Amino acid sequence: MVKLIQHIPTNVITGFLGVGKTTAILQLLKQKPSEQTWAVLVNEFGQIGIDGQILEQEGVAIKELPGGCMCCAAGVSVKVGINTLLANAHPDRLLIEPTGIGHPEQIIKQLSESPFDQTLDMRACITLVDPRHLDNPRYRENEYYREQLNIADVLVANKVDQCTQEDMDAFAQLVGTRQPRASGQVTHGELDIAWLDLPHARQQENRPSWLQATPTPELEPDIESIRLEAGETMRRLENHSGEFASCGWLFAEQLCFDHQKIISLFSAMTAERIKASLRTDQGNYLFNSIDGDMQASSRETPPQNRVEIIMQGEPDWDKIEDALLSCLI
Ligand SMILES: Nc1nc2c(ncn2[C@@H]2O[C@H](COP(=O)(O)OP(=O)(O)OP(=O)(O)O)[C@@H](O)[C@H]2O)c(=O)[nH]1
Numbered sequence: 001m002v003k004l005i006q007h008i009p010t011n012v013i014t015g016f017l018g019v020g021k022t023t024a025i026l027q028l029l030k031q032k033p034s035e036q037t038w039a040v041l042v043n044e045f046g047q048i049g050i051d052g053q054i055l056e057q058e059g060v061a062i063k064e065l066p067g068g069c070m071c072c073a074a075g076v077s078v079k080v081g082i083n084t085l086l087a088n089a090h091p092d093r094l095l096i097e098p099t100g101i102g103h104p105e106q107i108i109k110q111l112s113e114s115p116f117d118q119t120l121d122m123r124a125c126i127t128l129v130d131p132r133h134l135d136n137p138r139y140r141e142n143e144y145y146r147e148q149l150n151i152a153d154v155l156v157a158n159k160v161d162q163c164t165q166e167d168m169d170a171f172a173q174l175v176g177t178r179q180p181r182a183s184g185q186v187t188h189g190e191l192d193i194a195w196l197d198l199p200h201a202r203q204q205e206n207r208p209s210w211l212q213a214t215p216t217p218e219l220e221p222d223i224e225s226i227r228l229e230a231g232e233t234m235r236r237l238e239n240h241s242g243e244f245a246s247c248g249w250l251f252a253e254q255l256c257f258d259h260q261k262i263i264s265l266f267s268a269m270t271a272e273r274i275k276a277s278l279r280t281d282q283g284n285y286l287f288n289s290i291d292g293d294m295q296a297s298s299r300e301t302p303p304q305n306r307v308e309i310i311m312q313g314e315p316d317w318d319k320i321e322d323a324l325l326s327c328l329i
Pocket residue numbers: 015016017018019020021022023024051099100158159160161162186187188189273275288289290295
């Protein structure tokens with residue numbers, strides 16, 4: 001019998017690099033009704049995905065789409081990625097985290113059109129903002145950032161623990177101007193699960209008639225997550241788009257890094273974003289840095305020894321690689 005996949009409630013959770021999208025998805029997963037299966041599609045700018053590892057847990061199907069904005073990447077990999085995820089997991093809900101430097105408007109448009117209009121039911125797009133950035137021209141004038149604000153059905157201030165009263169006043173003003181369906185002020189991505197079922201603006205105005213059932217998309221080959229070949233100790237993959245460049249390194253599992261040296265290296269680096277999941281002499285750690293704000297959190301699950309760095313301009317990746325290698329024990 002053909003199993004039908006149709007009208008899967010789908011939300012895009014967007015926001016700029018490091019604003020807290022993955023943290024928010026983790027919080028939503030904690031609130032997931034236990035009888036439901038959810039799927040998460042994580043799209044990263046870098047070639048070496050890290051968020052997928054962070055989100056991995058029981059009852060949740062994860063698919064990573066690394067290597068740049070999913071609307072600009074080859075459409076076929078997006079189609080294959082989503083179809084495979086749906087066909088394998090039969091989820092009750094799909095959450096999508098696009099890269100913070102991508103085009104969410106275009107992504108939502110693609111997902112609202114054929115062939116996805118038959119399988120996905122686009123619900124509210126939730127945009128996270130860090131109120132500390134609202135007055136910063138570097139953000140205000142950024143095309144990705146502006147698009148994220150434009151498509152918000154729900155506008156949420158995250159990291160309010162780091163904000164001043166002026167930052168929060170600026171957020172209140174933004175909400176007043178934009179008039180989203182809902183808004184909130186949270187820390188650590190503590191989103192209200194009820195926001196997920198608010199409608200997406202575009203669809204409410206022009207709701208398609210997709211009442212007929214459609215067959216499950218054919219199961220196409222899975223997108224392999226990047227792995228080292230036997231005997232390989234390191235692989236480096238770069239990506240470049242517009243003003244942003246990224247470089248990711250995958251190191252062999254048995255390699256171990258000096259925790260203190262890694263902290264010093266990442267803290268001294270001027271990068272848009274640094275993410276690393278590493279085995280260190282002090283245990284398995286996730287390192288997270290945005291605008292020089294470094295956080296290191298220990299993890300039980302074995303890391304895959306990955307580093308992903310996003311910078312502006314044309315960084316000297318060889319030099320950074322030497323510095324990373326000098327942190328090996
Ligand atoms: N102080 C503080 N830190 C937070 C909060 N929310 C998230 N973070 C931290 O911010 C960092 C980035 O969070 P992520 O959830 O990875 O952000 P993201 O938007 O998914 O990042 P990208 O996928 O790289 O764009 C992590 O170190 C989080 O622990 C918050 O409310 N307050």
